Amino acid sequence: MAGLDIDGIRREWSELTRRVERGAVVPPEMLRRSVRGDSAVLRRYGWVNLVGGVVVIPFVLWYVADVYGLGVFFWLLLAGLAAATAFSVYQIVVYNRAGRMNAGVVQYAEAVVRYMRVERIMTIVIYVYMFCLMMYMLVDGIFGDGGTEDVSMFVRCLAASLAIFAVGVAISLRIMRWEQGKLRRLNEAARQIEDFLSEGDGTSCEDGGACGE
Amino acid sequence: MAPEQSMERNEEEFAKVVEQYKAVIYKVCSMYADGRDEMADYCQEVLMNMWRGWGSFRGECALSTWVYRVALYTCVSFVRRKCSRPRSMALTIDMPVADDGDRAPMLRELYRLIGRLNRLDRALILLWLDERPYAEIAEIMGISKANVAVKIMRIKERLKRMSEE
Incomplete structure (x- = not known):
């Protein structure tokens, strides 16, 4: 194509709009059934996490308080x-x-990117934190007040802890691998948003010249 | 009014909105989708998000602005919840212009060029092609009106340059 005929394209676009508007009707029954089922799944997803936590956390805390007392570990x-x-x-x-x-598309896209970054950081932080906590518990249990100070016992417990931890990390790595595609898109998305927002900065309509509607 | 009746009415209103804005949904999805299957996926996702947001739509902005926002956000959105889609859902907006071969030559060329733009630039050029006022484009995208004008001018120049390559 020698050059782009913008006005011609706009005319064809209007024609496309007219054709689509005259097009087939979306069957209302099908629409209702589909959206009702799916919205329920999406809405439930986050709540299950939270409710599950609310149910399980008091039990875990009660157990830890009962076995280890209200110490630093608790x-x-x-x-x-x-x-x-x-x-x-x-x-x-x-x-x-x-x-x-209730905000612009760019703000939502940014929120999604931000959320994914937080999710990634949280996953790493939780693993590191749990590992440190486990090690603290182990060292305190064996070398702390009332501990056995048995080095061979410590080594065995350490090996068991590392094995449990490795299984957890392996499972999460499997999930992470599945997420890699999503994460790659996320990086690309973050770059696109930054480019998009920085492109027009400091340039007004007047500076830019012919930018009438 | 009983909750069930209210829900039913809500769904009827939603179906009317979809019918009224099916051209917008189609055009936004066609900007991002690559092929018929992906087009159906995008349409499904847009409708799902519209339904999710429909209950909390309070008329803070024009209905058309809201529909554009949801449709564009869904297509621009980088985290698609593929796993949460019901397997049996076969919802498509079966438009008579879905095939590439049916498109006018200039439009076909435009789609090819637009496919080379980034997702946010595609959103802007779509809104411009739909002849939305700059103020509305700014509201939909969440950027200033002056920024919209500058970006659209640059995208048009880029499209022209690409067509001459």
């Missing part, structure tokens, strides 16, 4: 679980906000 665990709960609430907010659409 409070560290409580802090970790509180952070995880806060993250679940944030997840629900992101899901619900995505459907409300």
